[in-house]
Every structure is written in C-alpha cells, then in structure tokens.
Amino acid sequence: MSVHDTLLNRLKRGCETMAYPKGPAPALPDRHGGALKVEAAKCDADCSACVTVCPTEAITRPAGKPVALDLGRCIFCAECVKVCPTKAITQTNDHRMAVRRREDLVLGDTGKDQVRLAQALDKKLRRLFGRSLKLRQVSAGGCNACEADTNVLGTIGWDLGRFGIQFVASPRHADGLLITGPVSKNMELALKKTYIALPEPRIVIALGACAIAGGPFIGHPQHHNGASGLVPVDLFIPGCPPHPLTILDGLLRLLDRLGEPVAKR
C-alpha cells in the first residue's frame, strides 16, 4: 500500500471520536434495555414471579411488603421483565445507572422506582480531580468483560484522555482505584495493598455487578461478594458488564463533567 493510500484513508475517516458529552449520547443497542424501573404499586398482591426467576437473588418481596430490586446485584438478564404479569418491572433504555451510595441501587419503594444518579464529588475533590483523574485498575476475580469494556474507553471512539482520565501503571501515580470482580480471596491482599499504596485523598470505584455484590457468583465462599466490605467505595457502576457509555457517564458524573443535562435520544 502506498503512503498516498494510507493518507487518503486517514483523511476520509476524519475525527472518529464521538461528540458526547457535548453532543447527544450514542444509542445503546436496541436490545440492551438499559436500567430497570420498578413500580411496586403495580404489583399484584402475593405475586412473586420475578423473585423466583432472578439468578442473583436481586429481587426480594417479604410478605406484606412491596417488591425490592437491587440493581447492584442485578446482572440485567431481564428474566424478571419477561415474567412480570403487570409490567411493574420495565426496561428504561437509559444508560445512566451510576450511584454514590449503595442503597441508591435498591429500587421499589415509593419514590424510588429508578436509580438516584450519582452526585458529583465535593468541591475540594473536584478541584483536585476534576480535570485530571488518574486511576489504577485492579481486577479481582473479574471475567475480563468489565475489563474489556473499560479498555474500550481508551480507544479513539471514546477517547477517555480528553477528560483528563487515565489509567496508570502504579498505585503511587493514582488518585483512585477502579475495581472489577467479586474480589476473590486470592486477590484480597493485593487489593488491600494497592489501596494503601494510593496517596490520599483517594477514591474507589466498584465497576460491574461482581465488584458491587458478587455478580453471578454471589454468595460463593471463594470471594468477598464485592469490594465494599474491604475498601470504602465512592462510586458504584452496575451492569454485567456495564456498557462503556454507562461507565463513562459514571466517571463524568462523579467529576461533574457532564455539564448541563444532556438531550438524550
């Protein structure tokens, strides 16, 4: 191939980085479904169809109480959506799911039919990290899907670097820790050591169902059912794995870099 062809191809392709967040967010795949919404008031009395199909016991319905769905445990298989006779659990097609507090992922109660999206870091941390956030990534029992879709953010289409967010090769260079996987017992020590090696102030992000609550392996004795029992978590990003757009939304939300509410689809 001649240099001429290469240059011409490069010119034709132009800038391949997406406009988001200045422009509209790219659409999720039409069968993705996005975040779930739970309207517990719609539930039939005594119905627990969703509870019995959920593979990760993310849905509970104690007798006489409304249904509760924990998006932190959810692996988004949508089996509950399929079996719900009253459409109380529905897909929103919304990619935004990241929260700051674990309890904000539990849906169902009045006024909590959708996730309460993450607030930005406080002013002091925003001043420190808002334009330059260096993250160290630790996979602790992750299946390489969360890892792969985090890696994707570094490619030309997403270009995470334009927000000053970068993954670094030493905890000493990092402002925060991004954890994937349910935290296998065999990674406990390495995770703790990495956390301690981060200079303060430091933040921790739990990415994916495994890191939040154990994912498909929830309750197994070989791991810790997520990171929050070992290190304080500042941001929870649900999904199995979360779509890259969900991850980016979470990171930008934390840094208050989304600007005005973005017109979506």
Added chain:
Amino acid sequence: MKRDTPFTLLTNGAALSWTDVPEWPLAEFLRNVGAELDRGERLSSFFGVPEGGALRLVAVLAFDAGNTLAVGRSQPFSGSFPALTATHAQAHLFEREIWEQHGVVPESHPWLKPVRKDHGAGPAVGDFFRVDGREIHEVAVGPVHAGIIEPGHFRFQCAGEEVLHLEIALGYQHRGVEEAIAGGPHRATVYQMETVAGDTTIGHATAYANALEALAGTEAPLRAQWLRAIALELERLANHTGDLGALAGDVAFLPTASACGKIRGDFLNLTALLCGNRFGRGLVRPGGCPVDSDAERLSQLRKRLETALAEVQQAAAWLWDAASVRTRFEHTGHLHAKQAAAIGLVGPAARACGLVRDVRFDHPTGWHRFAQVPVSVWPDGDVFARARVRWLEIQRSGDFLREQLDAVPEGETMSSLPALAPNSLAVALVEGWRGEVCHVALTGADGRLRRYKITDPSFHNWTGLALALRGQAISDFPLCNKSFNLSYCGFDL
C-alpha cells in the same frame, strides 16, 4: 476411522452411560492413557471423580485425525498414583490440579505445586524454580499488572536481559466455578458459564449448552445451532481484531493499534445487535437461543459486518506492510511444533506452530457439521506466526459469516430441555477464539450434575508462553504475552 483402542469412542457433543465408560485398575488405566499419548493423541481433559472416600481418574482423549473423542476411567483408589507427567508433559497441570482438588499424590511428578490455591494466599506463595549463579537475577511481576488486565504472577530467571526460565503462578482469579455447579444445574449456572471467561461467553455457553443437550438426549433447533455458529465467529472476529491491534501497540505501531481498538468494538456491537449484550450474554441457553433475529436485523448485521471487515483489512494491511513490525514479530517468542505437541497446545497458538488442530474441523458439532471453516496454519511458531494465524482466521471467519448470512435456515430457535439422563457422561468441545473449550458433565443417579469439569484453552497454553520466553529478552515479554493473550479467569475457574 476405526482403530484398535481400549477406550470407548464418542463424538463431540455426545453422551454415554457412565457404566459404558471402560474401567481399568489404576495402573492399567494410566498405561492405556500413556499409550494413546505416545501414539500422538491429545489429552483434552483429565480429572478426578470422588467415589465414596476414594477417587476415580477420568481421561478424555482427542483423536484429532480420527475425528473422534475417547474416554476411559480408573477403578477407585486412594493415596497416590504414578504421575504421567514424568513421561508425558501434557498431563503436567492436570495432575497438579487433581492433587489440589482431591488430595491424591501424583508420585514422581517433577513439579508438584498448587495450581490455584495455596492456603488462601494465592499460589505465588509457593517455591519457584530458581536458577543459581552470580550473574543470575530474578524478576517478579504481578499479580496486579500495569494496565487494565487480569492478575497473575510471573517469575523470571534472567542472565542480563535474557530470560532463562519463566514460571507463571495463577489462581488469583479463582471463584470456585466447578464447585458451584455441583448438584446443579442451578438457576445461576448458565450465567456463571457465560462468565467462566467473559471474553469467551459464546464459547463456554455453547459448550455448556451442548453438554446439557447431550445429557438430555436432544439437540437445539437447527436455526439456534446456526445462530450459535454466527455468534462464535463474531466473538472470534472481535478478539482477534483486538489482539492484532494490541500486538501493533506493543511494537509502537499506532495506526493499526488505534484502528483495531475501534473495529473490535464494532464487532462486539454486532453481537449486541443480536442479543443486546456486547459479549453475547443471554444469546445461548441449553435448548437453543432464546432471542431470534428477523431478516431485517440480519441484513443490518450483514451490512455492518462488511464495513467492519473492510476496515480491519485496511488496518491489517498497514501492519503487514511495515518492515518495522516484521522485524519485531519475526523470530520473537519462538515455540517448536514438537514442543507445542508435547505440551498439548491448542487454538491459534498451536496452529501458529504448524499443528493442524481446530475443533470446528476435527470434531465438528452443531452447525459446523454442515459448514466448515478451513483451518488456518502458519509454520514458524513465533509472534509473527501467531499474529498471521489471527489475520488468516479473521478472513476465514468473515467468509464464513458472509456465506452463512446468505443462507439462513428457517425454524424455531428455542426448544424445551428434557430432564438430564442419570448416570451419564457428556463431552462438549467448542473452538473458542483462544482454542479448545472442553466441558465434561457427569450426572448422578438423581439426574443432577455430579461432576462438571471445565478446561479452558488457557489451561493448555500458559505453558506455551513460558516456553516461548526461554532465550528471549525480558523486554519482549509484553509482546510474547500478547501474542498468546491467555485467560486468567478461564484458567483459575
């Protein structure tokens, strides 16, 4: 091809009664396995099945040239057994695993140490092979690596820049996958199978579905088998494209690295077009595929596939055209065909050593019985060969998809799964993008899964990486590692 063997033959994706698996006294069993390995056959899986307080060993051999599998088992025993590893390197990790899982000791095993667990602190705590000498130094890397990668520990013995020996200690990702299935299938089992190795979701989910369908005495509808074959090639395309980009990145050849990073995502999005998830979660289930795609969706798939294939062609052309890339790829991380055969290497890494082995061709099951993908081979055994085989496979996968998307089978994609036959054994092999994914399922008298053995291609291939590093400059480790790109969680289970 029929030939004289004491083992019972079965085809990929078939089941047989546990009592039909020939049983020999331990010594005879090991002798029989050894004899088949001496004839050049391959150990696909080798594991223990607890029997009361004792243990049976089960061997699944692949007769690649004969297009058949062979199984056999030992009588129950306890205590110890003479290690096959001493004479047959293929058994090396299997025997360490048997020792770790069941406590029976493979006697005269040359390197007996844990595979995944060591008192809960990770296997790296054990002793490493050390080279002595005043000029020798040791380099320890991991478990946490520089980048967004799974954890593992690498211990190098070096003389200056040159690596004399590399030992790889894994187990950090151990989640207890096999233990979790016992007594199943449970409600979460299929989701766990999809995350055995998240980048091989279709490979492992298909092997699991095939195994269960075999035990249930049924077959997925043809259109579902077709969909699985489509998804398997999309998975291969995404990962091979990502690997070409990453290899380019490791030799600082940025045009291909940048382009392939994006195109990899385009292939993942094609899987998401079929099922909503970029990794194919929810696409394969025992009994078929729950989500069908109509003609319009498939024509969109075909159109977007063409764009992505044209782009990867361009990106690969830059790579192969660059002399700077060729000098870095050629003669780096070399593995001989003899070594590869001895350690039972599988997948593109084996084909890059000139070994002609590919489950889609040698042991066709599902849709591959009707449509084959030619086996892509390159003889040299170096990084160049492993990159080249990936590129050849990208082209073959593209051709396969084009051909298949032009001839869509009609019909349902989902059927209900009958109860699993009790006391039966099923073997399912799938050619995942890294190589042979092997699932062996054994039911008990109650028709529940009594033992489930998973062998990810990485289980065979990590040893290949260790051997390829011998005599290399340690600075070439990232490039060699990437050229294998093995799974940590698939190995650690």
